[in-house]
Amino acid sequence: MKRNRLSRRRKQLTEKEKERYVKIFLGRFLNGELNEKEKEIVTGLKANAIQHPLTDDELQKKLISGFDRLAETIGVEKLTPMEARRLLKDKKQNRRVLRPWMAYGTVAAIAALLLIIGFNSPSIRRTVLSANLVAEALVRDSFATGQEIKSIRLSDGTVIHLNTNTKLSLYKDKYAGKTREVWLDEGEAFFDVARDADHPFIVHTADGVSTRVLGTSFNIKAYGELNEQIISVRTGKVRISDADGKYIQITSDRKVIFNKADHSLTQSLTDTELAASWRSGQLVFDDAGLDEIAMKILRRYGKQVIVTNQALPETIRLKAVFPPDTEVELIARQIADMYGIGYRLENSRLIFEQMDERLKVN
Structure with a gap:
């Protein structure tokens, strides 16, 4: 015993x-x-x-x-x-x-x-x-993704979903004091922030842009290759400010676009569920310009997008969602059909071209 x-x-x-x-x-x-x-x-x-x-x-x-x-x-x-x-x-x-x-x-x-x-x-x-x-x-502490989507839970219960090719950092003394601050160094993330009125949650991104909330959910797209950052709010109230102190405050189903060229902040309506639907692995183009379309196709499929003779307009804004297992040719065909142009896949390149050019090649 x-x-x-x-x-x-x-x-x-x-x-x-x-x-x-x-x-x-x-x-x-x-x-x-x-x-x-x-x-x-x-x-x-x-x-x-x-x-x-x-x-x-x-x-x-x-x-x-x-x-x-x-x-x-x-x-x-x-x-x-x-x-x-x-x-x-x-x-x-x-x-x-x-x-x-x-x-x-x-x-x-x-x-x-x-x-x-x-x-x-x-x-x-x-x-x-x-x-x-x-x-x-x-x-x-750095959290980085490659080709996988990841989620992390912070000490206060805040959950952050990281899109592919994304990097997030937490710095010493910046999350346990009067504020809860994180740095989205690159990429895209969806934040579901635990409410704490005494400790604002702040996300820092490039070019001195910061997004400040108390408790809400929102998406930030801040890829280095793109000429803009986009903050879309699903719930709650969010304040976005630039390095000079100019700011815009928005609520649910609105977004702010920060233009890297002129550092302007503009707001408009948005479909936040669409903007954040990448969390389930879908390929999302939410009013995507040509630079974003090219970046995402290259990262997902390893295909460099080439546009000849202005086959696609520089002002293109694509709004579409594709399931995770979508073949690159289906995406190319849909874009080509929208603008009445042709396309072809050659090794590591996806080429968009006018129809007469395609006939010459064939």
Whole structure:
């Protein structure tokens, strides 16, 4: 019976308990609130770092390996499960120490632990840490997509859907203070923002444009190749401002277009459901100009769009949605039929041309 009680007492922590404990450990470490046993763990980590310096590759693996390996590194298992669970139960204390880390994510938290340990010893800082790599991880968490659509949930419950070829960044001290700020470095994203009247949510994009809300849902298209940024509001109220402080405030089913050439802000009605329907993998052209049509066809199908002899007007504005599995030839045919022109596919090129030109080629 005694043995069974001991076995239950030493039962391993669950994965969820480990993850939460590591977050608490980081907060307590930075606040100087570790107990004696935890201090011994840090001392052992320092000693191990001196004896076994890490290469840049090894450090990078450590940074991205997540809570599992960090839990092992800092010695979660060296504390008895009872000791660890006792710390987990102090909810008021834990909320205070967890708050700074919840916004920055795992990589930044691990980097911070390694970085601060390194500050205490020049030899550790020199031999264990790759300063550029750690500084980058500490400064921001980046979320990037390739050909896949991704969704992320932030600490306040805000959900962000990232379109393909999109990059989003969260910077240190910019999401846990008076405001909740993120940077859409490139691409397109749909934001479903958790309401918090005391902490406005701000999205920064290129050319000094910012979108400020309290709690709403909206879409931002800000690809570097395009000559405009478009902010479309599905619900709530949104304020869009430029680098000079000029701003426009819009509500649901309206959009603002920022022109990169003259830095003008204009607003109009829009179909927000159409604008954000890319979230299900559809190929969306929402009043798309020729530059956007060419960009999306190249990225989706690897075909460079060529227009000969002004077969398509420079003022073209295409409004269409295609299912994820649509063949590029179907898209080309529909565009050609709309303007009474011809098209042909040649290797990596999609060529739009006047009908008489096509007859000459054939």
